[in-house]
Amino acid sequence: MVTTTAPSSGETEHATQHFSHTNHHHSPSPPSDDGEPQHVLILYASETGDAQDVAERVARAFRAHHRRAVTISMDAYDIADLPHEPLLILITSTHGRGEPPPAMRALWNKLIRAGLPTHILEDVHYSLYGLGDSSYERFCFAGKMLARRMDSLGARALVEPAWGDERAPDGIEETLLPWLERTVAAIAPYLPGPSCSPRPDTELPPPIYQLEPVEEGNVARELDKLRVGRPEGRGLNAEYTDIPSTNADTSNSNANGIAKSARAMVYHPAGWQWATLKHNKRVTAPDWWQDVREVELELAPGVTYPPGSICALQPRCSDTEVDTFLESNNLEAEADKVFIIRSTVPDQPLPAHLPSGPTTLRTLLTHHLDLRCPPRKSFFEWLRRLSKDEREQERLDEFISDPDEIHDYSTRPKRTSLETLADFRMTTLPMSHILEILGPLRRRQFSIASDSDAHPGKIQLLIALVDYKTNLTIPRVGLCSSWLVTLPEGTRIPYTLLLPTLMLPADDVPVILVGPGTGVAPMRAFLETRVRRGAAKDTVLYFGFRSRTADLYFPHDWEEAEAAGAHVRLAPSRDGKEKVYVQDLIREDATMINDWVTKRGAHVYVCGSTNSMPRAVREAIGWCISSDGAGTLSAAEAEEYVDAMFDGDRGGEESW
Numbered sequence: 001m002v003t004t005t006a007p008s009s010g011e012t013e014h015a016t017q018h019f020s021h022t023n024h025h026h027s028p029s030p031p032s033d034d035g036e037p038q039h040v041l042i043l044y045a046s047e048t049g050d051a052q053d054v055a056e057r058v059a060r061a062f063r064a065h066h067r068r069a070v071t072i073s074m075d076a077y078d079i080a081d082l083p084h085e086p087l088l089i090l091i092t093s094t095h096g097r098g099e100p101p102p103a104m105r106a107l108w109n110k111l112i113r114a115g116l117p118t119h120i121l122e123d124v125h126y127s128l129y130g131l132g133d134s135s136y137e138r139f140c141f142a143g144k145m146l147a148r149r150m151d152s153l154g155a156r157a158l159v160e161p162a163w164g165d166e167r168a169p170d171g172i173e174e175t176l177l178p179w180l181e182r183t184v185a186a187i188a189p190y191l192p193g194p195s196c197s198p199r200p201d202t203e204l205p206p207p208i209y210q211l212e213p214v215e216e217g218n219v220a221r222e223l224d225k226l227r228v229g230r231p232e233g234r235g236l237n238a239e240y241t242d243i244p245s246t247n248a249d250t251s252n253s254n255a256n257g258i259a260k261s262a263r264a265m266v267y268h269p270a271g272w273q274w275a276t277l278k279h280n281k282r283v284t285a286p287d288w289w290q291d292v293r294e295v296e297l298e299l300a301p302g303v304t305y306p307p308g309s310i311c312a313l314q315p316r317c318s319d320t321e322v323d324t325f326l327e328s329n330n331l332e333a334e335a336d337k338v339f340i341i342r343s344t345v346p347d348q349p350l351p352a353h354l355p356s357g358p359t360t361l362r363t364l365l366t367h368h369l370d371l372r373c374p375p376r377k378s379f380f381e382w383l384r385r386l387s388k389d390e391r392e393q394e395r396l397d398e399f400i401s402d403p404d405e406i407h408d409y410s411t412r413p414k415r416t417s418l419e420t421l422a423d424f425r426m427t428t429l430p431m432s433h434i435l436e437i438l439g440p441l442r443r444r445q446f447s448i449a450s451d452s453d454a455h456p457g458k459i460q461l462l463i464a465l466v467d468y469k470t471n472l473t474i475p476r477v478g479l480c481s482s483w484l485v486t487l488p489e490g491t492r493i494p495y496t497l498l499l500p501t502l503m504l505p506a507d508d509v510p511v512i513l514v515g516p517g518t519g520v521a522p523m524r525a526f527l528e529t530r531v532r533r534g535a536a537k538d539t540v541l542y543f544g545f546r547s548r549t550a551d552l553y554f555p556h557d558w559e560e561a562e563a564a565g566a567h568v569r570l571a572p573s574r575d576g577k578e579k580v581y582v583q584d585l586i587r588e589d590a591t592m593i594n595d596w597v598t599k600r601g602a603h604v605y606v607c608g609s610t611n612s613m614p615r616a617v618r619e620a621i622g623w624c625i626s627s628d629g630a631g632t633l634s635a636a637e638a639e640e641y642v643d644a645m646f647d648g649d650r651g652g653e654e655s656w
């Protein structure tokens with residue numbers, strides 16, 4: 001919402017400061033002596049890894065054509081360089097309700113400032129690919145907005161933008177391949193390189209990372225280099241932090257001294273902090289099908305956060321899975337050797353998920369790389385390049401040529417990369433390419449369930465242990481939640497805070513909060529804030545759950561909020577003869593809802609783990625304000641009214 005609004009005129013003043021014409025020294029591609037571009041720059045914004053995977057595939061396509069390509073996440077890019085990028089590829093997904101992924105937000109907010117000269121990007125030639133899901137109302141909206149803004153600032157599209165739809169029968173491949181072909185054909189001729197035929201897809205390319213060994217005596221010195229004078233901005237945006245002893249991983253008794261010193265460090269990107277796990281208690285009944293945890297983290301003194309903030313946690317892979325990987329790829333002897341990762345591609349900074357100081361393969365597999373992610377097409381392409389077994393090659397060719405095969409084999413049953421490797425046991429991953437083949441271990445985001453002032457120095461979360469069955473024999477469990485539930489109290493864990501996408505209005509404006517299941521987490525934070533600010537009587541919470549004895553979270557808080565004057569409406573769907581849902585209770589309160597919405601400008605926030613619930617809530621509110629309920633509007637007018645609330649800033653939805 002905030003990120004997609006039009007620029008306000010108040011921002012005009014400093015708008016051009018972000019696009020310094022003289023600031024060339026950050027440029028990843030200083031023009032060569034004759035001014036020709038040396039590489040194509042691929043800027044991507046990705047939250048769950050798809051757009052990053054596409055960016056790397058695009059870079060490999062250019063390299064296969066003997067052209068240089070540099071990939072940088074948008075949040076690690078200095079926008080001052082943008083006007084000086086002659087050849088640019090932009091790749092972004094869309095999140096929220098048609099919003100840019102967090103990695104695009106800073107760049108986007110600068111791009112939409114009013115007062116930017118309309119020719120500021122006139123030297124930029126670009127090609128753009130957006131990823132999305134057509135079941136969302138605003139399909140590929142972030143990519144579409146970005147393309148429009150690039151054009152309005154004078155940039156020239158070399159190729160028509162294309163949109164990848166994960167719902168399409170062939171997924172994104174349907175549009176990606178033709179777009180990629182056109183993009184390479186349009187851009188490669190401007191880049192230096194031989195005109196010989198491209199490297200075949202099945203040939204292993206030279207590695208883009210070099211693993212430079214570090215001698216035992218130099219580990220501390222290399223770490224100091226990182227600590228002292230750590231440069232700001234892109235490139236070295238990581239730091240090392242000693243893991244407190246409760247977190248020390250002592251499972252590998254073979255580890256030598258060097259390995260231990262490196263393993264005692266866990267990298268975390270700039271902006272991450274450490275918290276102590278204070279509580280991790282199950283709040284669903286012991287015999288209930290779902291294990292939901294109330295988790296409390298204690299923060300460093302002085303850390304506060306606005307209501308509605310999100311807490312991101314970096315999970316870790318289990319020692320057993322890491323050992324399985326090492327063993328099946330014959331890499332046990334390499335596991336604890338210390339090295340520094342260097343990029344072999346000129347101007348290519350290390351991506352944020354890779355540590356810029358000494359590390360080991362074991363550390364990388366535990367904290368940085370994802371062994372659980374269902375393999376994408378690029379993973380099968382890598383296996384095909386590495387495979388020497390004819391039968392496996394045939395099977396891999398089937399996967400590569402038919403997106404349906406990948407969907408049935410990995411996406412739908414959520415087969416992990418590790419399990420896939422076990423199926424292709426004749427093919428092993430070499431140390432030289434592992435960092436390219438395995439994607440980043442992604443942070444997981446949780447809505448904070450507490451108000452910062454009501455719980456000073458604490459973050460409370462409500463986390464459901466994700467486990468479900470597919471057609472695979474071993475049940476699937478979520479990496480982050482399964483890791484969290486094993487942690488003893490007192491464990492130190494890294495976290496970062498993301499700003500809210502839903503924001504409370506002024507205290508005299510009524511607020512309607514709707515949160516079934518664990519979707520109640522941010523609603524509980526909002527309710528606490530409103531009670532603390534004396535706005536309880538103008539706040540109503542609708543909380544849906546199955547049964548009072550099984551999954552009624554935070555029961556005492558609801559009593560306290562009611563005592564303070566708030567309206568708390570509980571909807572247990574299985575306790576009575578008739579099922580009760582949040583939307584039923586909203587209809588029961590038609591008079592109040594109509595008054596609050598149509599006369600007092602109420603805001604509505606909805607959060608939950610289903611796609612149909614937000615629509616049902618909108619319909620219920622529409623009914624309340626229509627002449628069928630307690631209002632005066634026709635059904636069509638009421639629907640339009642509610643949609644306008646959500647399109648503007650009076651409504652917010654978060655679903656997953």
Ligand SMILES: Cc1cc2nc3c(=O)[nH]c(=O)nc-3n(C[C@H](O)[C@H](O)[C@H](O)COP(=O)(O)O)c2cc1C
Nearest residue numbers: 046047048049050051093094098132133136139140
């Ligand atoms: C919470 C959530 C919200 C999403 N919202 C939208 C949306 O509004 N429009 C859209 O086209 N795609 C939407 N998507 C689909 C993503 O854009 C798509 O899954 C994409 O492949 C993710 O790429 P990434 O992993 O690089 O972030 C959403 C996905 C999630 C998980």
